[in-house]
Amino acid sequence: MARVFSGIQPSGELHIGNYLGAVQNWVRLQHEHDCLFSIVDLHAITQPYDPGTLASLTVDMAVSLFAAGLDPDKSIIFVQSHVAEHTELNWLLTTVTPLGELERQTQFKDKSQRQESVPAGLLAYPILQAADVLLYKASLVPVGEDQVQHLELMREIARRWNARYGEGYFPEPQPLLTKTKRVLGLDGKAKMSKSLGNTIGLFDSPETIWEKLRPAATDPARKTRKDPGNPDICNIFTIHQGFSPPETVAEVAHKCRTAGWGCLDCKRVLADNMIAALTPMRERADAIKREPARLLEWLRAGAGRARALAGRTIVEVRDRMGFLKAGGD
Numbered sequence: 001m002a003r004v005f006s007g008i009q010p011s012g013e014l015h016i017g018n019y020l021g022a023v024q025n026w027v028r029l030q031h032e033h034d035c036l037f038s039i040v041d042l043h044a045i046t047q048p049y050d051p052g053t054l055a056s057l058t059v060d061m062a063v064s065l066f067a068a069g070l071d072p073d074k075s076i077i078f079v080q081s082h083v084a085e086h087t088e089l090n091w092l093l094t095t096v097t098p099l100g101e102l103e104r105q106t107q108f109k110d111k112s113q114r115q116e117s118v119p120a121g122l123l124a125y126p127i128l129q130a131a132d133v134l135l136y137k138a139s140l141v142p143v144g145e146d147q148v149q150h151l152e153l154m155r156e157i158a159r160r161w162n163a164r165y166g167e168g169y170f171p172e173p174q175p176l177l178t179k180t181k182r183v184l185g186l187d188g189k190a191k192m193s194k195s196l197g198n199t200i201g202l203f204d205s206p207e208t209i210w211e212k213l214r215p216a217a218t219d220p221a222r223k224t225r226k227d228p229g230n231p232d233i234c235n236i237f238t239i240h241q242g243f244s245p246p247e248t249v250a251e252v253a254h255k256c257r258t259a260g261w262g263c264l265d266c267k268r269v270l271a272d273n274m275i276a277a278l279t280p281m282r283e284r285a286d287a288i289k290r291e292p293a294r295l296l297e298w299l300r301a302g303a304g305r306a307r308a309l310a311g312r313t314i315v316e317v318r319d320r321m322g323f324l325k326a327g328g329d
């Protein structure tokens, strides 16, 4: 069974954008592959953040992942900073990573432009990503379009390390290109993001879901009910594809193109399907929140299983790189 690694930043409770963009797919993957999913808090600190809320945002993300369907008996689910081997391999890989490649990364260029003083961690971000994946010798990485360049660099780092210290040791990770949905915010303009206030939370109540969905942007060309619409450019249709069964999705497309119904009718059907899908998740989240010790135990056990795999890799890597063994090893 192929090994899969993927990470998500501790941004608090999931919204439907990151659920449909990544986590819904992870829930499926855990039945098909040997999966590790990590809340990547070490990545999160490369951007300005509040140390006072990092831990609680990490807990909220963990609640979301388990409530959304990640199963601690099927996958290894853990917090990145709980497995110190990530930072050790990160350092070892910095020594084979070409600086020019890091500087060429589009995400680095974008993010560094927005900062007055650029921390080295932002530049080294893709090396930590490579360490995350190579530590477990994962061969598949689910990626969105914006991560393809980082994955290419990860493969380059693996090739360079292998060439110097052991041909074929690290597998070159392959992208797992699954069709995920890129959901825009409710304003229909930018990516769905908490900082823009354009999200629907995974655990929003039925009333809140409808309140947010009702005024949400649709195809702007549909000014009146009589105007036919184009579902392909409508964010509501994208969300339908994530929550409605295929026959409803087909019906939505037909009724939209033929002006067979109004946008409000379309949104009501979507709201009902979302509420049906999200209510069990909200109930699971409530149950998990009532037992915080159980949640922490799941994370502790996940980190233990991850550490067992990571520790083996680190011992082999240190050995191949020629370090003196510590006494007692």
Ligand code: SF4
Pocket (backbone or CB within 6 Å): 218, 219, 222, 229, 230, 231, 234, 235, 236, 237, 252, 255, 256, 257, 261, 262, 263, 264, 266, 267
């Ligand atoms: S009918 Fe539905 S898919 Fe078509 S524009 Fe309106 S909300 Fe979008």
